[in-house]
Amino acid sequence: MQPVKFGTGGWREIIADGFTRYNVRRIAQALADRMRDEDVVGEGVVVGYDRRFLSGEAAWWAVEVLIGNNIPVTVVDKPVPTPMIMWTVRNKNTPYGLCVTASHNPALYNGIKLFTRGGRDADVAVTDSFTEQVNGLSGDDVRAVEPEEARASDLVTVQTSINWYLDSIIDELDMETIRHRHLHIVLDPMFGVAQTSLQTILLTARCQVDVINERHDPLFGGRVPSPTEGTLESLKHAVVERGADLGIATDGDADRLGIIDDTGRFLHPNEILVLLYHYLLTKKGWQGPAVRNMSTTHLLDRVARAHGQECHEVPVGFKHISAKMTETDAVIGGESSGGLTVRGHLPGKDGIYAGSLLVEMVAASEKPLSVIYQDLVDEYGRLVMLERSYTMTAKRRAELEQRIFVDHDLPEFPVEVDRISWSDGGKVYFAGDGWVTIRFSGTEPVLRVFCEMPDEEQAQAIIDQIAATYGLE
Known part of the structure; x- marks a missing residue:
């Protein structure tokens, strides 16, 4: 029996090796036991999933166990962005949430992310004790109902709408400014779950949106679904060939972001993070520090110092970023792998929101994205x-x-x-x-x-x- 281990981004294993029905059911049972110990069974759990192979099936494996333990479950029963599940956990004020996803890992992986109250990534104390709980269980310890009983149970609420999540992002944006720029954007969801969310927001803002790599493909077109310079060649070409203002890509579960500027140049997530922090400070008048992990650019520190602010360094793992943001009331927090969030939004990374905010920045600046970045380099230097x-x-x-x-x-x-x-x-x-x-x-x-x-x-x-x-x- 292969042990389960929750790391910086949840539990991820190769499908049919570590990622099995047996392990998914043990994880769900451990969560049920934990909720019983904390006396929060009646407050329920949110469960969601992405487009990976077996994601939908695995979500219902977990539901069958949770229902077998008399725990109310809200199932977002369609592939959706991970941040939408986090938002739903916060909106419904449930103590826990699960999302079946392996994020940006290769296609042969799947996994589960665990969220705690407020829509937060489970912190190290939770994941360490939870890992121990899971590995202390055997198949005989799992209490589950049959699939048909789970789907018919009064304890299950099936949700398919994502409009509450989208409206929360739209309410945070300067949509009026975006509408009058008529930006042309190419969207690359990398065969993942971002298309509906980002396209809806951008079309509402009167942008022209072209979409590539949108079909459902559990093999992600043969690429790793991570928006890096090496995986976004098709987006680079599409932006240049169509004369677009920018290209936006998200990873498999849409919590990470990749950007191509108007010249076809890949903007590193470090550059996106610094650009947005600078925009929030100088154009929107926000005040406060920034948070980055240990493997993220120190250019963020330069911008913070120039505005009388501090940049806090934390270990790798977005849970550390969100915790430090709460502690310091930081404006922005992010990591070099493409995840970021902003004060007042989710306490976790959200590629849908980050991409939308970047569009607002371009619209408000009234300059091409390439020029906006060059202006930043001219002011703060380059690393x-x-x-x-x-x-x-x-x-x-x-x-x-x-x-x-x-x-x-x-x-x-x-x-x-x-x-x-x-x-x-x-x-x-x-x-x-x-x-x-x-x-x-x-x-x-x-x-x-x-x-x-x-x-x-x-x-x-x-x-x-x-x-x-x-x-x-």
Whole structure:
């Protein structure tokens, strides 16, 4: 029996290996037991799912168990963005919510994200204890009803509308300004769940919207459903060929964002985060700090300092960002992988809202997106981040964990080291502008290296040295 492990972005496993009906049912039973222990059974659970293979079926596997434990369930019974499930948890004030998704992982994965009251990603204390609860259960401990009984149960509320979620975003936007710019936007949902949500919002704002890669394809067109520079070639070409103002892409469950500007250039999520923070401070008059994780650009710090604000650094995992935002009343929080949120919206990343807010920024600026970004660079300077991922076996991982994170065996870097942090993997801060992080992914069997320096040559030299030191390929 393969143990279940909830990481920084929930539980994710290869379909038919770790992601099985047996494990999904154990997770649902553990949640039911937890709710009984907390005396919140009557407050119910929200369950949703994305477009991945077996997502809809797995959602109902979980419902069958929850109903077997007499827990009311609201099932959003259509593929929807993960942030919509988070919004529903908050709107209905349920203590927990589940979404069947593996987010941006490759197509052979599926998984479950766990949310707590307020629509928050479950924090480490919850996921650690929950993991222990799940792995303490066997199949004999699961109490479930038959599928037909679950679907007919009075404890089940089936919801198919997403309009409440969309209206909440529309209410937060300056729709009047967007309407009068008549922007032309190409949308790439990457075969995921974003099309209906983003297209509805943008068409309501009188934008011209072209959509590519919209069909239901559990293999995601043969790509990893993550909006990176390497996966958005078709969107780049579409923006340039159609003379669009920008292109918007979202990952498989629509909580992460990728942007192509009017010239066909990919805007790194770091750049999007800094642009939106600058926009909220300078154009909308907001005040407050920013929050980023340890592998996200320090250019955000420059913008914060220039406006008398602070930028807080937290470990990887959006739960840490949302918690710090609440603590500090931050304006914005985000990560270099494409997730961000803004004060007053969800306490979790939302690619639908972030993309819509970026459209508002372009409309209000009355400049092409490429010019808006160049203006930012002219004011605050440029930092270049490179990132690499190295897949490895469990044995190789154990070797490197000992060598790097226990023995602290680091390369001799060609630049002066200011300090080193081991709070979440390892982060080396160089004197002046520059840093590098080394950490294992919480959702995939890979070692991730992020390096940000004043120019690409310096960043590449640091990454090459790390790869050579540890024999990474």
